Amino acid sequence: MIWEKYPFKKNIHLFRHGGLNLVYDVNSGSLHSLDDKAGEWLAEIISFSEKHPQKAARPGVLLAATGRKLTETERSEIKREFERLEQEGALFSAEAELPPPYAENEQPLLKALCLHLAHDCNLACRYCFAGTGAFGGKRELMSLATGKKALDFALARSGGRATLEVDFFGGEPLLNRTVMRSLVAYGRAAAAATAAGKRINFSLTTNALGLDDELADWLDQEKIGLVLSIDGRPDVHDRMRPRPDGRGSYAAVLPAVLRTARRRAGASPYAVGAYYYARGTYTRYNPDFDRDVLHLADLGVERISAEPAVGGDLAPRLEDWPEISASYDRLGEAYLAYAAAGRPFNFFHFNSGLDAGPCLAKRLKGCGAGLEYAAVAPNGDIYPCHQFVGRTEWRLGNVSEEAAAPAAAIAREFAAAHINAKKTCRECWCRFICGGGCHAANLETTGDLRGVYDLGCLMQRKRFEVAAYIRAREALAATDESLTGAKFSSAQKTQES
């Protein structure tokens, strides 16, 4: 029994959601449902351990001081179940010895490239972090020659990796569709010609204004993943995503989104292969974004993502959190209700990764920006990720340079900004879910790559709680639900995020 000295707060997360008592074991990635008696006792154990760490460390004190409302039989039963799960490594599991994700002076292999085909756009979205497409610079399109050099750079820097991901991004990349098509042909041939016979998985992030049937046929044929920007309800979308002359774009975008949803029904919810996602951005104006997600689901869209705006006056603030949190809660219940009614949809952030998620090494590495992931601007400049493009102090190099390689000093900064290097993350139960969060958001809100974006943390925790709850409901639907609790004591609320 390791309870006496176990760091509960960082290694297990006990929470109540939708009438269930759930505990997530951080180091194993296991999820359990507890009845009220076990849930209350565990909550007391955690609470006592936090309030009285020295007393709790004395042999026998923690158990003796807690669970006093239970009968001896109940205590014995629950204790035995806790011990069995501990022995199985599924609860109170030990922390892994994790080396830094990147060795000193390691030259990480590139696995993904964000190719900015166009720093221009045919919309004038009010929340655009790219400043309506230009990223604070001049409006320009990437030339075919620069695009080829970018792909050559990516293939060369991907070493022994068999697969490389390339996303066409902007601005609006379809303003440069001829170059896009040529680059797909070039990239496939160049990848196949490598000694290792590599493969490139292409994807396209677009506002869908230029997504006509002929292009859709080609995208299907080439198995190119699609992320289509649409914010949900017509008024919400049009308010934020107008054309340059102020007219809304919803009416023009929606048909292309629905055609894609029909063409790609059954696409991978994990964004693998010829997938699609309808991706919305929510702002302070629609903290009830669950209604936007359901608007799309009601229209037959089955792969939906909704992300908060980043930076600026429209981005959600901490004071908006109660409404945003309630949105995620409602969306979780709707997700289950729609599935039960035979109209399932997928919400990207409710993919829990509990069953087939990535390994701990990946979770420790985080997003890989500046190391495994990079973005290339139309002029060939390389940045750690799409969010850094145009911020010249973070420029890593240019694809035209001989033996282009990420600027070592900047790459080291990103390599050092992992979860074990950040105290807040080290102590957080959600660390292996977010991997430290978005570097750009952390930098934007704290001025430090090793900082932590508070509101982003709240979102990550909430989204995982709802995702785990959905996973639990799905599992319990097929079994006996007698273990689910009806009540939850105030003590159990100590771990609520």
Add this chain to the structure above:
Amino acid sequence: MNKHIQTLVKGSLAAAAAQGGCGACQASCQSACKTSCTVGNQVCAK
């Protein structure tokens, strides 16, 4: 069969950590996200 606790998902993250990662998985921000990194919700490529 447990009476009070039901295991819904049994993971082995830490136990498998010694094997390291193959790196074949996709980049976190390259799919449907682009603004809020989430690592744990992706799928292992193995």
